[in-house]
Amino acid sequence: MTLPATPSQTVGPYFSIGLTKLITTNLTGPGVAGQKITIRGRVLDVDGQPIDDAVIETWQANSHGKYAHAEDTQDKPVEAGFHGFGRASTDDKGAFSLTTIKPGPVPSPRGTQQAPHIVAAISMRGLLKHLVSRIYFPDEPGNGEDLVLNLVEPSRRSTLIAKNVPGQEGVLEWNVVCAGENETVFFDY
Numbered sequence: 001m002t003l004p005a006t007p008s009q010t011v012g013p014y015f016s017i018g019l020t021k022l023i024t025t026n027l028t029g030p031g032v033a034g035q036k037i038t039i040r041g042r043v044l045d046v047d048g049q050p051i052d053d054a055v056i057e058t059w060q061a062n063s064h065g066k067y068a069h070a071e072d073t074q075d076k077p078v079e080a081g082f083h084g085f086g087r088a089s090t091d092d093k094g095a096f097s098l099t100t101i102k103p104g105p106v107p108s109p110r111g112t113q114q115a116p117h118i119v120a121a122i123s124m125r126g127l128l129k130h131l132v133s134r135i136y137f138p139d140e141p142g143n144g145e146d147l148v149l150n151l152v153e154p155s156r157r158s159t160l161i162a163k164n165v166p167g168q169e170g171v172l173e174w175n176v177v178c179a180g181e182n183e184t185v186f187f188d189y
Contacts, residue, residue, distance in 0.1 A: 022087055023087050023088060023089060024085065024086050024087045024088075025086065025087075025088045025097060025098050025099065026098075026099045026100075027058075027060075027082065027083070027084070027085070027086045027098065027099065027100040027101070028081075028082070028099055028100060028101055029081030029082060030081055031079065031080075031081050032062070032063075032079050032081045032082045032101060033062070033063050033064070033077075033079065033101070034062065034063025034101035034102055034103075034104075035063070035101060035102040035170070036099065036100075036101055036170060037099070037100060037101065037102050037170050037171070037172060038097060038098070038099045038100075038170060038171045038172070039097070039098050039100070039118070039135060039162060039172050039173075039174055040095065040096065040097040040098075040165075040171065040172070040173060040174075041095070041096060041162075041173050041174045041175040041176065042090070042093065042094040042095050042096070042175050042176070043056070043090050043094045043096065043122065043124070043175075043176045043178070044094055044175065044176065044177050044178065045178050045179065046177075046178065046179035046180040047180075048177075048180075049094075050090070050092070050093050050094025050095070051090060051094050051124055051178065052090055052091065052092045052093070052094060053089070053090065053124060053125055054089070054090045054094070054096075054122055054123065054124040054176075055087060055088070055089050055090075055122070055123045055124070056086075056087070056088045056089075056090075056096050056098070056120055056121070056122055056176070057085070057086070057087045057120070057121045057122075057123070057130075058085065058086040058087075058098060058100070058118050058119065058120050058121075058135075059084055059085055059118070059119045059121075060084050060100065060103040060117070060118040060119065061084065061103040061104055061106045061116075062077075062078070062079050062082050062084065062101065062103065062104065063101050063102065063103065063104050064076040064077050064079075064104050065103065065104030065105050065106045065116075066078060066104075066106075067084055067106070068082065068083045068084045068085075069084075074107070076104075082101070086098045086100060100118070102116060102137065103116045103117065103118060104116060105142055108147045108148075109147075110147060112145065112147060113142060113145070114142070114146050114147060114148065115136055115137070115140050115142030115143045115145070115146040115149065116136070116137055116140060116142065117134045117135060117136050117137075117146070117148075117149075118134065118135040119132065119133075119134055120132070120133050120134065120135055120176075122176055122178075131176075131178070131184075131186045132186060132187045132188075132189050133159075133160065133176070133184055133185060133186050133187065134148065134149075134160050134185075134187070135160065135162050135172075135174050136149060136160050136161045136162065137161070137162060137172070138161055138162060138163060138164055138172070143161070148187075152185050156185050157185075159177070159182065159183070159184045159185050160184070160185050162174040
């Protein structure tokens with residue numbers, strides 16, 4: 001007997017169970033330099049409904065603009081308490097939250113500087129290939145010169161730039177809209 005997969009189970013019914021133990025929502029550690037920030041938001045479908053079992057994985061440089069990776073050969077400090085990788089899951093309202101530090105600028109493949117940003121990969125049930133986006137920071141002078149951000153149509157760039165939460169210093173909001181009119185910009189890697 002063969003049972004067909006339903007659209008909500010194309011990656012199996014245990015998607016979130018397998019990743020729950022790997023959740024890392026606080027990237028800051030003792031002695032880590034830089035401005036501590038919290039990024040919170042929601043993952044929404046085309047109808048604006050919350051996606052309650054998505055996983056957001058982030059990868060970023062430290063506050064000096066250096067990645068905790070052997071291929072980053074820049075002569076900048078590495079911090080033992082900062083690995084640059086985070087993972088958060090969404091709750092029943094599609095909400096997630098990560099605490100980290102604001103990354104420094106990093107070089108682009110063309111040798112120019114990229115604005116401070118965080119790479120975000122979004123996975124969820126029914127999605128066979130994760131979505132990749134970036135989180136940029138509001139009022140960042142480097143945004144205007146960023147190679148990747150300038151490849152995005154100006155009217156859609158706002159989907160990549162987090163927003164300050166009024167009255168909450170160091171808290172930013174960045175929502176992921178998976179499809180539709182206000183769809184977040186996603187990149188092919």
